[in-house]
Amino acid sequence: MKENLLSQIFNPVDLKKLSKNQLPQLAQELREFIIDIVSEKEGHLGASLGVIELTIALHYVFNTPEDQLVWDVGHQAYGHKILTERKDIFHTNRELHGISGFPKRSESLYDTFGVGHSSTSISAALGMAIASQLKGENNKQHIAVIGDASIASGMAFEGLNHAGVTDANLLVILNDNAIGIDPSVGALKDYLTAVKEGKNPRQNNIIKSLNFDYSGPIDGHDFKALLSELTRLKSVKGPKFLHVITTKGKGLQLAEEDQVKYHAPGKFEAKTGKIHPKDEDNLPPKFQDVFGLTLVELAQENEKIIGITPAMPTGSSMKFMMQAFPKRAFDVGIAEQHAVTLSAGMATQGMIVFCNIYSTFLQRAYDQIIHDVALQNLPVIFCLDRAGLVGEDGATHHGVFDISYLNCIPNMIICAPKDEIELRNIMYTASLGLKQPIAIRYPRGRGKNINWQQPFQKLRLNEVKCLTKGKDIAVLSTGTIATNVEKAITKLEPNKMISHYHFPTIKPINEKELISIFKDHHKIITIEDGVLKGGFGSIINTFTLQNELKNKVVNLGIPDNFVEHGSVSELQHICELDSNHIYQTIITI
């Protein structure tokens, strides 16, 4: 039996002690290590398996952490983490107080730049490279490893366009596997595919036209090619670009064959890759599926309905619309800005556009919402999946700012349904034709109703729903956090009768109803799955003072700090949004 190499490696200093001939064995061990742990603890799989050789080669050739290595997005950085002093704690990946699923500066010197959202690596690495140049550190290299889905995003282009006119020591490595989370799309992807299929990369080379020293494509699983090319590039000054071809999921056959499913497969059998079957028959649906299936139902009745997703057909369940109406559903790639303004352009022609973007990624299109949609009062329907705390993806991915950043925009309607049926009916109501844009926020994960596919009902959007009628104290909630309030209320003594009102519409807030609630109750508790600053509670606070009401008002929501990773229930506990804390607030207010 061969000696185990991985067990001897604490950090890249140890890695460099191996001979080149030993690296394939190390790659094999690293793959197995990742598969063993991810198969049990869950997490992102395919991306890291695809860059095992590249990861080893980078740390073998370059002088990390002195040379600055930036991983774009970071799904692919498990191998990097394991080789850089985190092998022994890798099993805590994505757990509360464990290591993050993404590179993170506060976790390790080797994580030079925190990531999670795509396409930031070129800008960040260029900033580092220019800084080094100014400090006279002329031999330092700065490396951005970016996938073909991420490099097609506008921000990456901006970085390339700037880098091409500098002489900073930037190395951009394109990890080209033709897939992000879903298969890559767009003209650039077609171009890269042509290169892989034998087109001469010297013709119409977009990278060369941006003034980069282009090399490749090379096989990203071939150590000889990788080590030789990286060693050459190490001493090349200025901006340079290496095109590397890899296979997502490399080394685990099923993961290679179904790359979408094995992006983050959940638990599986380490040896075969077989995913453990889950009995999902009697579970309530995921909100994303409520969105996706409802959209198809609506689209069947109205040919003006369009669906748009920036690179999340699977995650948002827009795939159902893409299957049912391929001409009316668009995956535009990682291009949130374009997605929003494309929607606006369609809306000018009378189309009813459902633009589905995760709450956290809509931050990428903030100006387009204001300038292209709301200012022109175009009735685009934004569906904000993954709103609120998202759990294990952590601080980069929580969708907790949307109420605050949307509420200040004139003309916007903001809705947050409490369950699947309400989400469905808000979508239906919006599809009937609004005179202004609307944002509908709903969380990651499952709802609570098996029989959610009820006949559509048109809603009055600013209706307030009294879920429990009591006196003295009123809890005002918006969105699915209503469930936690309901649980808290069941814990109360039977004689403690409090009211619970659900606000499906946050903007415009129903002031008439609020006046009546404030009249009937001395004490008001607001609660939301979003940041307190500028959120639902803050809207109620301003209402209170503007109307010179003297009620006591207490706001529950996410405090003014970034929330780390952990399960949603753990994070709700930390943020004091769990039913116990709501109960405590009710009995002590």
Next chain:
Amino acid sequence: MKENLLSQIFNPVDLKKLSKNQLPQLAQELREFIIDIVSEKEGHLGASLGVIELTIALHYVFNTPEDQLVWDVGHQAYGHKILTERKDIFHTNRELHGISGFPKRSESLYDTFGVGHSSTSISAALGMAIASQLKGENNKQHIAVIGDASIASGMAFEGLNHAGVTDANLLVILNDNAIGIDPSVGALKDYLTAVKEGKNPRQNNIIKSLNFDYSGPIDGHDFKALLSELTRLKSVKGPKFLHVITTKGKGLQLAEEDQVKYHAPGKFEAKTGKIHPKDEDNLPPKFQDVFGLTLVELAQENEKIIGITPAMPTGSSMKFMMQAFPKRAFDVGIAEQHAVTLSAGMATQGMIVFCNIYSTFLQRAYDQIIHDVALQNLPVIFCLDRAGLVGEDGATHHGVFDISYLNCIPNMIICAPKDEIELRNIMYTASLGLKQPIAIRYPRGRGKNINWQQPFQKLRLNEVKCLTKGKDIAVLSTGTIATNVEKAITKLEPNKMISHYHFPTIKPINEKELISIFKDHHKIITIEDGVLKGGFGSIINTFTLQNELKNKVVNLGIPDNFVEHGSVSELQHICELDSNHIYQTIITI
């Protein structure tokens, strides 16, 4: 004397009655018309002069408004407005209740998409083109006219990348004049310059690599070339790209020679182009110059200081730093996302980065502020020029949302100095080294202190300044709107003693000081040059309720609708932020 052609034209139907031979004369008349009016009424000049022939040719060849014509940014659309039913009201350009300086849907059917911010035209026109395709309108064309500065922005790339894999009837016309407001920068610009200088555009053609039918470059002042090529393209299906070379300021010699100055030259002599000299000797400085000159002073003392601007070296006065320290100051082009993450990358290496972005344009980099800067707590110094109401540029350009969209971000400090000296000292204080990011907002236009270049003073950033001490009523203001409060106070009866507190720091708010102010005054008035929703007043409201204070609180600020164009004082009057309204609020509260 030739008959006047322009006077016969109300809209493109009339234009089409002219013979091709008459078009050069019309171009001459249109130029003179624009020069005559802009020389007196001010506005943007050079961009429209550069596209006179292109504008005429487009409306002559295409079937507007049925064919959809989208102007990117819109500085260049004066000729378009004049030829499309607005000749007689063109003299009201940029005035209160007059026509907008930018294309605007509510103003004309010919303005198919409202613009102001750059790089939206390709996405919008593609959305229209796809909608037409779905409606079976297969002969309709959809045209985006975009400059070479705007096409280098990431959003434009996202639009091209998507368009290249569609077969929608999109025509992208690159209006290549090598300048935006300042000269264009970046690798793409270098590539376009090489093409103009004779490089074969068939080599490494970035546009062709994105799967567009590329034609050009052609001379954009040559009617024969324009009409022939546009007529050909009219019947070409699918995505196509025409590269047109123009001269900004064409036809007015001084404007051609100094294209930066003549972008928006103010008043000038129509015949010669000579700009009327202004006596600016005894005027207080522009805030942008306070920023620009102060930055140079600071940079002289600290070599870690860096300046970054996305395409606004002149407008932000970053040009002073670029002249003094060319290696430490960067114009990255219209690339706000890149600018922010580049700053973050530099900050990881210990650089002290002043990233200057207009408040309205920072909306383009919202995710980067949250995800790349604040989450990693990198001490980037954001200088937000043009914060608050900006006047004649109107709804697309008011910098009124920043307090709301920044206040919800953990770790951010938000400052708003009341005058030049305070701006200077906040910059100085930030340059000494912070442990977190800071945004400093200041307005368009001039300050009020001739002797603003006082020795630097380090500030305690969350200090509250009592400007007037009285009793009963306290006005709390932030930023330069303090001046209006001061004026209002002078109108009061001498026995009406009220207090006025200035908050240079909005976040974190100084709660200790607030407690004391609320104790000493029954009634509180807040005022800010920003939207009420989520702004400074809203922060005070939440403070009030959280501390169970019973004071009456009234908020003055910008209401929840988009504010149109007009002078700043007219708009302050409309938004009830002028000294008269403040006075009325004080005496009636």
